[in-house]
Amino acid sequence: MTKILDEIDTCLLQATQNGFPLVEEPFREIALKTNIDEDEVIDRLRNLRQMNIIRRVGASVNNRKIGILANAMVCWKVPRNRIDDVGETFSKKDQVTHCYVRKTIPGRWTHNVFTVLHGYDEKIVEKLVREMSELTGIEDYMILFSSREFKKTSNGRIDKKAIKLIGGKSID
Amino acid sequence: MIKGKSVAITRPAHQAEELVEIVMKLGGQPRVASTVEIVPTSDIEKVRKQFKLIADGKSDIIVFMSQNGVTSFLSLSEKLGLENRVLKALAKMQVVAIGVKTKMNLEERGIRVDVTPADHSSNGLVATLSKIPIRGKVLVVPRTDKPTDYLEKGLAGTGVKIVQFPIYETRIPRDKTEIYALINDILSGRIDIITFTSSSTALNLLKVAEELHQAEAVRKALNQKVVVASIGPVTKHTLEEKGVNVLVTPNEYTVEAMMIELERYPLTILKHESLDEVDLNILGLVQKEIPLVKKPWAEIGLRLGISSEEVLKRLKDLTEKGVIRRIGPVIDARKVGLKASTLVGMRVSPDRIDEVVSIINEYEEISHNYERKHEYNVWFTLTAPTQKKLNMIVRDVTRKTKVSEDDVLNLKTERLFKIRGDIKLK
Numbered sequence: 251m252t253k254i255l256d257e258i259d260t261c262l263l264q265a266t267q268n269g270f271p272l273v274e275e276p277f278r279e280i281a282l283k284t285n286i287d288e289d290e291v292i293d294r295l296r297n298l299r300q301m302n303i304i305r306r307v308g309a310s311v312n313n314r315k316i317g318i319l320a321n322a323m324v325c326w327k328v329p330r331n332r333i334d335d336v337g338e339t340f341s342k343k344d345q346v347t348h349c350y351v352r353k354t355i356p357g358r359w360t361h362n363v364f365t366v367l368h369g370y371d372e373k374i375v376e377k378l379v380r381e382m383s384e385l386t387g388i389e390d391y392m393i394l395f396s397s398r399e400f401k402k403t404s405n406g407r408i409d410k411k412a413i414k415l416i417g418g419k420s421i422d
Numbered sequence: 423m424i425k426g427k428s429v430a431i432t433r434p435a436h437q438a439e440e441l442v443e444i445v446m447k448l449g450g451q452p453r454v455a456s457t458v459e460i461v462p463t464s465d466i467e468k469v470r471k472q473f474k475l476i477a478d479g480k481s482d483i484i485v486f487m488s489q490n491g492v493t494s495f496l497s498l499s500e501k502l503g504l505e506n507r508v509l510k511a512l513a514k515m516q517v518v519a520i521g522v523k524t525k526m527n528l529e530e531r532g533i534r535v536d537v538t539p540a541d542h543s544s545n546g547l548v549a550t551l552s553k554i555p556i557r558g559k560v561l562v563v564p565r566t567d568k569p570t571d572y573l574e575k576g577l578a579g580t581g582v583k584i585v586q587f588p589i590y591e592t593r594i595p596r597d598k599t600e601i602y603a604l605i606n607d608i609l610s611g612r613i614d615i616i617t618f619t620s621s622s623t624a625l626n627l628l629k630v631a632e633e634l635h636q637a638e639a640v641r642k643a644l645n646q647k648v649v650v651a652s653i654g655p656v657t658k659h660t661l662e663e664k665g666v667n668v669l670v671t672p673n674e675y676t677v678e679a680m681m682i683e684l685e686r687y688p689l690t691i692l693k694h695e696s697l698d699e700v701d702l703n704i705l706g707l708v709q710k711e712i713p714l715v716k717k718p719w720a721e722i723g724l725r726l727g728i729s730s731e732e733v734l735k736r737l738k739d740l741t742e743k744g745v746i747r748r749i750g751p752v753i754d755a756r757k758v759g760l761k762a763s764t765l766v767g768m769r770v771s772p773d774r775i776d777e778v779v780s781i782i783n784e785y786e787e788i789s790h791n792y793e794r795k796h797e798y799n800v801w802f803t804l805t806a807p808t809q810k811k812l813n814m815i816v817r818d819v820t821r822k823t824k825v826s827e828d829d830v831l832n833l834k835t836e837r838l839f840k841i842r843g844d845i846k847l848k
Contacts, residue, residue: 255758263751263753263758266750266751267750268748268750269748269749269750270712270749270750272734272737272738272741272749273734274717274719274720274730274734275716275717276718277714277716278716288716292714292715292716295714295751296714298751299714299751301757302754302757303753303754303757303758304751304752304753304754305752305753305754305841306710306711306751306752307711307712307714307750307751307752308708308709308710308711308712308749308752309705309708309709309712309737309746309747309748309749310709310746310747310748310749310752311705311709311745311746311747312744312745312746312747315743315744315745316697316705316745317646317647319646321792323792323794323801333837337837337839338839340839340840341839341840346840347840347841347842348840348841348842349838349839349840349841350765350835350836350837350838350839351835351836351837351838351839352764352765352833352834352835352836353833353834353836354833355831355832355833358831359767359831359833364765364833370645370646371645371646371667372667373667392796394794394795394796394801395794395795396792396793396794396795397687397793397794397795398792398793399791399792400779400782400783400791400792400793400800400802401782401783401788401789401790401791401802402747402789402790402791403789403790404752404753404789405755405760405763405789405790405803405805
């Protein structure tokens, strides 16, 4: 198994998991905390970003706090041979933040493509969903608006066991 | 949740008391600004004929539609010099009160009430009236200056003669100072919740906004910054026709039910923080990509023409307000060995949601968890190093939450088309 992350990478990702410190020179502070040289901190983060292990270096915004109150998960029933083009069309929409194909459960759940959409209100989102339906001709769908958010964190946590699996080493 | 929120009350001042009390009891700040004033009909000669009909004993059933109806009815009969005769006639008639409050109001004035519909809606009233013998009878309905035809429609073919007549008028209050202040507060984000207890409360607010050339701004602010509650479907419909989205409407059309429903709405009541142009520009940049350089905020400031200190100050402020959750690297779960992921939908009885959610949220493998408006009402996402481990966790959650396996959907990820954390800002 090839080593993707080494001990230092892992250490860095763990140290920045809760975000960068909001100071003039954040990487200097991280350097002090991890005992890794500031230049190396920056180089390694750049490298991880380049390899797309880091998807994005940026702020996570709480949509609801800025008035984007409507969050809809839309479940679509898409025929197998249409998944490629439909998935691509859906993904092109700015307001679509997630688009997944999921395994169905015959007899219980037969919608296979899932999109998550955000909008200032439910009407706007409903209109967009109608557009997506017209654009693709997929008419069998369900809109599930969220009424409460119970948890929202990053799914790309640094799981200690996972790190061992990919050949890295975790620090405590 | 109402605690700590400012709640605007638009109903007439003399009816606002009950709402004010409930809001205070729930820890909210009531903000009364009546958009409606109710006054007895000014042209009393117009209604003399109908009052004579009652006084002369020529009507059989009377329906009181509101407490205002009772007050105006009695004050008008007094003005017409028919009070004693009307009261005597009422004693011989069947008296119907639309709701408990109206009933109490009538009884306080010494008027016996025969029937009160169990359901205080138009349908409930029609159902109740259909049950009493009404063929050949005269039914009088003193009401507002805006009559509706649902009684005529609902009782068509029953052989009853319906006489509706206006006894009070609703209008925009002469003194609009309070409404101006309310509009100002709505626009500047100082109102968290607004309650509308009739169509006129909503229409009048928008009319005054229009006079100020602020109708569009108010509509937008209501949709973005305020949780709008309506007492029932008619008021909701009126608001929606005007482009205002209603988030809360109770199943039972009472003030209490509306407030209970509002209390149950924790998520949408989060206040929309007011952001200025600079905030939006900063957010637009920092949510996309932060430069990996020694002084990243200085670089962002350079692009926006502001100082590094200003960027930092605003980022801290936005973080404190909760607009920014965190700033840092977002890791691709699959690339760090979390190769298996799934979405789980659960059917949970509403009274168990809180308990089930607290168990689910304990798992660090579970990153997102939402309540959604569907038969399957709790939905969470889960990542794990292997499919085996993933299934193990789903089974463990199912067991711990005591949700039946038949109520759990484990919808495994087959393919990812798109995942993006940033969002287009207006």
